[in-house]
Amino acid sequence: MGLRTEGQAWKYQTDFFREQSNYQCVSYDNRGCGRSSTPLTFEYTTVQMAKDALGLIDHLGWAQCHVVGVSMGGMIALELALLANRRILSLTLMATHAGGLMGQAPFIGMRHIIRTFTIRDDHQLVENALAMLYSRKTLSDSEKRQYFYDYYRERFKTRVPLSLVGNFGQMFAVQRHYISYVDLLKIRYSNFPCLVMVGTEDRLVRETNSYMLQRTLDCRLVKLEHAGHDLGGECTQQVNQELLAFFESVELKDHPSHVSSEYTTEVRALELCCQHRTHCFVYNLVGFLKVR
Numbered sequence: 574m575g576l577r578t579e580g581q582a583w584k585y586q587t588d589f590f591r592e593q594s595n596y597q598c599v600s601y602d603n604r605g606c607g608r609s610s611t612p613l614t615f616e617y618t619t620v621q622m623a624k625d626a627l628g629l630i631d632h633l634g635w636a637q638c639h640v641v642g643v644s645m646g647g648m649i650a651l652e653l654a655l656l657a658n659r660r661i662l663s664l665t666l667m668a669t670h671a672g673g674l675m676g677q678a679p680f681i682g683m684r685h686i687i688r689t690f691t692i693r694d695d696h697q698l699v700e701n702a703l704a705m706l707y708s709r710k711t712l713s714d715s716e717k718r719q720y721f722y723d724y725y726r727e728r729f730k731t732r733v734p735l736s737l738v739g740n741f742g743q744m745f746a747v748q749r750h751y752i753s754y755v756d757l758l759k760i761r762y763s764n765f766p767c768l769v770m771v772g773t774e775d776r777l778v779r780e781t782n783s784y785m786l787q788r789t790l791d792c793r794l795v796k797l798e799h800a801g802h803d804l805g806g807e808c809t810q811q812v813n814q815e816l817l818a819f820f821e822s823v824e825l826k827d828h829p830s831h832v833s834s835e836y837t838t839e840v841r842a843l844e845l846c847c848q849h850r851t852h853c854f855v856y857n858l859v860g861f862l863k864v865r
């Protein structure tokens with residue numbers, strides 16, 4: 574799940590897939606949040622969180638699984654795809670980014686994030702969450718607005734308070750997150766399909782990031798009109814049906830041991846201008862130009 578958000582926020586999807594006889598699903602709290610531990614360490618990175626996720630998959634005894642990540646969870650999912658690509662049946666990236674300059678949140682989103690640290694009134698805290706996560710169309714519907722207001726009011730009452738270490742640890746993980754173009758090519762040429770989802774009114778992650786991911790990963794993009802950052806809650810039925818259709822389209826197959834010639838050619842060309850897994854102005858500029 575995303576920054577400073579518990580795994581229970583996946584309830585709209587986990588409730589749906591529990592009703593599907595041939596699926597098992599799990600959501601969890603990332604380190605520093607909810608009922609997971611908050612280590613006193615500097616190891617709050619999306620790489621370490623991907624290792625946490627892999628440890629959970631191992632504990633569950635799942636040889637392979639479909640991976641779905643939203644926001645910070647999508648960043649973790651990208652790292653997991655690099656860490657254990659043979660364990661992944663499919664990769665779905667929702668409202669997320671690969672890092673770098675393009676990954677910086679819009680000003681309006683940063684303002685809402687900062688307010689979550691300064692607001693003490695419960696009503697204002699919920700109102701700030703709604704403005705940060707949902708589209709104007711949804712919030713203008715009084716029935717939907719009241720539903721989400723009541724939902725977050727109850728969640729904020731029952732959630733485990735985040736510690737200072739957990740708060741800033743996760744924020745530093747997001748700020749340091751970076752997947753280079755080379756690594757995105759690794760994912761592109763892995764033997765599993767990818768799907769990207771984006772809302773057109775996302776205030777936390779720029780919409781152009783999803784276009785860049787879709788172009789680089791050469792995968793399908795689902796564009797949800799008048800949707801904010803919380804795609805799974807705001808567009809529950811459409812997201813669930815897209816995920817189910819995507820999962821059903823995936824064939825179980827062994828991962829090849831060879832490296833494709835397309836990947837080798839692209840990587841050799843790219844290595845002439847930037848180093849593997851380092852912040853690179855060229856990468857950010859090319860990514861920006863591609864989505865213009």
